[in-house]
Amino acid sequence: MKILVAVKRVADANVKVRAKADGSDVDLANVKMAINPFCEIAVEEAVRLKEKGVATEIIAVSVGDKSVQEQIRTALALGADRGIQVDAPKDTQPLAISKLLKAIVEKESVDLVIVGKQSIDGDNNQTGQMLAALAGMSQATFASELIFEDGKASVTREVDGGLQTISLNLPAVVTADLRLNEPRYASLPNIMKAKKKPLDVLTPDDLGVSVAPTLITVKVEPPAERQAGVKVESVEQLIDKLKNEAKVI
């Protein structure tokens, strides 16, 4: 089974990203960049499937400028076999990314796509579902467990009320939730080896896809800030404040 994982370069999860003062964009100057945490979980799951003998090859894809090669190398160091960078503007939108991925899925005859359920920058939560729709594939979003039997994938999903398990025909798209696995750390020898793994660069034209956006960001701004309130001395005082000042109980 051939697996495709898509990885995204985002601001590190520990960074509190802010809007620029002029409202034109977010300020990412000197911000530490990393692989999106959900994408890392997707890569880990693919690597585990290869270790179990379910998968034969893992292709790691990222869409963006040359800098995304760093995140592809991270995926290669974790165990992906080869990488593809699609050289496109870094703010390419989910629908266009899905079309690019669909073209690669078809070109490479991929059986399973694993992506993160959302990226922590745009918080869109769209790409996996869009790819599945465009390619006419089954999907399981928010996966916390993935089992293969009889040529089908049985996936447990984290839904609002608890857990749901569905069965998917292959090829399929699975989007990873936090509890699917805990990603390993790449070892130094594997990081060195990753540098020698193949990494191809394609353009949207190569794949026959237009990446022109239909959404424009008019402006960005900070959210309404909450002010720190008061410290109370005791449980008694807290209850008094909630009853008589805030009037919420």
Next chain:
Amino acid sequence: MSILVVAEHDNSTLKGATLNTVAAAKAIGGDITVLVAGANCADVAEAAAKVDGVSKVLAADNAAYEHQLAENISLLVAEIGKEFSHILAGATSNGKNIMPRVAALLDVAQISEIISVESADTFKRPIYAGNVIATIQSSDAIKVITVRGTAYDPVAAEGGSASVESVASVQDAGLSSFIKEELAVSDRPELTSAKVIIAGGRGMQNSESFKMLESVADKLGAAVGASRAAVDAGFVSNDMQVGQTGKIVAPDLYIAVGISGAIQHLAGMKDSKVIVAINKDEDAPIFQISDYGLVADLFEAMPELEQQL
């Protein structure tokens, strides 16, 4: 403007998220049609017809829609939705699962989790875990949108008298099938609609101590939530997680117990009206956004709180 709202339901009852989504549809303005797709869901269609502001209900009642499988429902929504200017659903796990598929089938973008309608084509939505609010303008002919429920007060569930039309179209992609569901059973209110929430974090130390929160919750008629740290540590189940990638809540009162206040948790609860933090670390970031902070050992404070309520 004509707006299609995809109803959130479990085949027997119409879920509250639908009422928040209809409120967003009203903010856009225009005729509002609600689509109820399910199996043996006539009661839901009738309930939807009574919702304030709804002019028509489309009922697609077929076994193919029973479990809201994304492949089937998205084909139906895209087929019906191409006659509308806007297609809306709540940003629930169901809405998030189905709507991007609908958008892709219609070859348009999706605008996720809007919190405000600026005009028929311009919306505000949080990005970067809510640290930035983006204003987005769409040039697509059909706007496919998910709505963050906490940003809109629900419309009245009664008072409307829409017509109900049944939809004959059956879309069965045959790509996936339902196996089972394990839903948490609780007498307490649902997290996303509760007026009061008490939530525990890593400081709770184990699942046993969540019983203290449950006792307080029962006195306040509250729902019990948790931070990702508490869920990851296995103290409680995933459906209780509040945060950037869990549930987004905005109750009248949110009591954070043993929660330090990571960006990702704050993203899920900082729009609560009143926030209380109870933590023994007086430098915990949660205190910076709390209206009332109590620096105390939760294992002493919680029993005391329960007693005094």
